[in-house]
Amino acid sequence: MVLLAAAVCNKTGKAIISRQFVEMTRPRIEGLLVAFPKLMNTGKQHTFVETESVRYVYQPLEKLYVLLITTKASNILEDLETLRLFARLIPEYCRNMEESDIVDQAFPLIFAFDEVVALGYRENVNLAQIRTFTEMDSHEEKVFQAVRQTQEREAKENMRKKAKELQQARRDAAKRGIKTPGFGGFGGGASNKIGQADIPVQITSTLEPQSKTSYSQPSKPSGTGKAMKLGSKSKDTDVFINQLKSEGQQVVSANQSKPSAVSKTAVPDINKESVHLKMEEKVSVTAGREGGLQSLEVHGMVMLNISNEKYGRIKVAINNNDSKGIQLQTHPNVDKKLFQSTSVLSLKNPAKPFPMNSDIGVLKWRFQTQDEGLMPLSINCWPTESGSGSGCDVNIEFELEQEELELNDVIITIPLPSGVGAPVVGDCDGDYKHDSRKNVLEWTHTVIDATNKSGSMEFSVNGQPDDFFPVTVSFVSKKPYCDIKILEVNDIESDAPVKFSSEVTFYAEKYEIV
16 A cells, blocks of 8 residues: 555545655645545445545544545555554544644644554554554663662762761861861771771871871970860861862761761761671661551671781671561572571681672671561651642651661651642641752651650641652661671681671661652
8 A cells, every 4th residue: 555645634624634654745735635525425425535546535533534545556455444543543642523632632643643654654553552652661761760860869878978977077076176077086097997997098098198287196295285276177177178079079068967868878987897797778668658568678788898818717606586587698608508507607618718808798688578567667647638628737647666776867758749838837746847949848857766756747738638648758777677686706717706896777778658
C-alpha cells in the first residue's frame, strides 16, 4: 500500500488536522479534502470512494470523519485495517470527538500518526506500542537518573561529614583552651594518627604547618603572653577554612553549621587506634499512612582498618545476641567455619595479613520484615479537612518502638501544598521549621530515646489530605539496630590482646510513610 495522507475532517470537508506521508503541496491536499464530501453516495453503505487518481477510505466518528487518501493500486484490506487503527488511536488522546479537542491534541496525534505510517507504508505496531513510543519511556534513562541522584546525595553527605568534623575539632579545641582549630592538641603524635585514620591526607598536610605557627609549646612560652588569646580564634579559623577551600574541600561556615538533613555519618570524632573497627547499619522503611508496614530492610557491615603492619595478623571476636533472625555473611577470605563455630573473624590463611590503610568489609548482615512492631520509629500522620472545606487540620505523632535505641538529630519532614503560605502550628513537642523554598515543614528532635519516646504536633494549613504525604524521616544513632558487638581483638600467634578503637553508626537511608 501507498498511503498519501491521513486526516480528520468535518462533514463539509474542512481539514482539522492532516498529515501527509509523501511530498504534496498544500493546495493539492486541501483540494482532495474539499472534494471528498461531494463524492460520497448518501444512499449506499460504503467505507471507500474512488476517483481517477486516488481512493478515499473513511470512517465516521460522530460529527467527524477519519479519512485516509491512498493510491488506487493499494490493498484495500490493508487500508481498512490501517483505518481501524487510526480510529482507535484518536479516542486515546481526545475524550470528546469535538473539533476543539482535535485541535488541542493536534501535535500528539500527528506524532502518533507518524508511528503508524512511515514514508507511505504501514508499520507493524499496535496501540500499546504506539503509546510507549510517543511517551519515550526509557528504563535506561531512569537508571541513569537514579545513579546520578545517588552520586549527588553522597557528595552532599560527604560535604556535611567534613563540615561536622571541622566543627567538632573546633569545639574540642575550645574546651581545651587551645586557640587553634587543628588536631595538634590531642596529645603527642596524635595528629598524624588521626590524620591517617579519620581525615583525608590533604587535610592533615594543611594542619601540620598551621599547628606549628598558631601556638607555642608549653615548655617555651611566648614572651608576648598572647598564645592563648581568644580574640584571634576566628582569624585563625578563617585561615584554616581558606586553606581547606584552596585544596578543593567544601566547608560550611559556623553560622550555617545546622544542616537541613542528617548526614549518615554524623558521629563524633574519636581517637583511632592502629586497629580500628567501624560498624555501619542503614535502614530502609516504607509504611502506609493507614497503618501497617510495607517493607523494612536493614543492611549492616563491619569494616576493619589497620594502619600498623605489626597488627596485620589478628582475629576479631564478635558477640551476636540478636534474636530477630538476621542473615550473616563473611568476606570470602574470612574463615567461615571458624566464625560459625566461635564467632571469630580471621583470615582463612593465618600466615597472610590483612591489607593496610584501607577499610575492609569483613562481615555483613541483612534483615527484612513486615512486622510493624520492629520499626525503629512509628509515625502516625492524620490530616482532617476543616469544616470550612478550605484547609486541613493535621495531627502527627511519633513513638519509639525499639526502646534500646537512641536516635539523634531526628528530622520528620511533612510536605506542604505550594503557594499556601506558612502553616499555623499549635501544640508541638520539639522544634519545627517551615522551609518555604522546598514547601515542607521540618519537625526536629535532638534526641529520641526511652526517656523521650513519643511526641506530637498539630498544625493547620490550606490543602487536601493527600498533599501531606509522603512523610519522610532522617536520623542517626550510635547504637546498632541489630544486637551485634565487637568484643575483642587478639594477635593470631601469641593470642595477646590488641588495643583497638571502634565506632557504630546506624542511620535511615530511606524512611517514608506513603
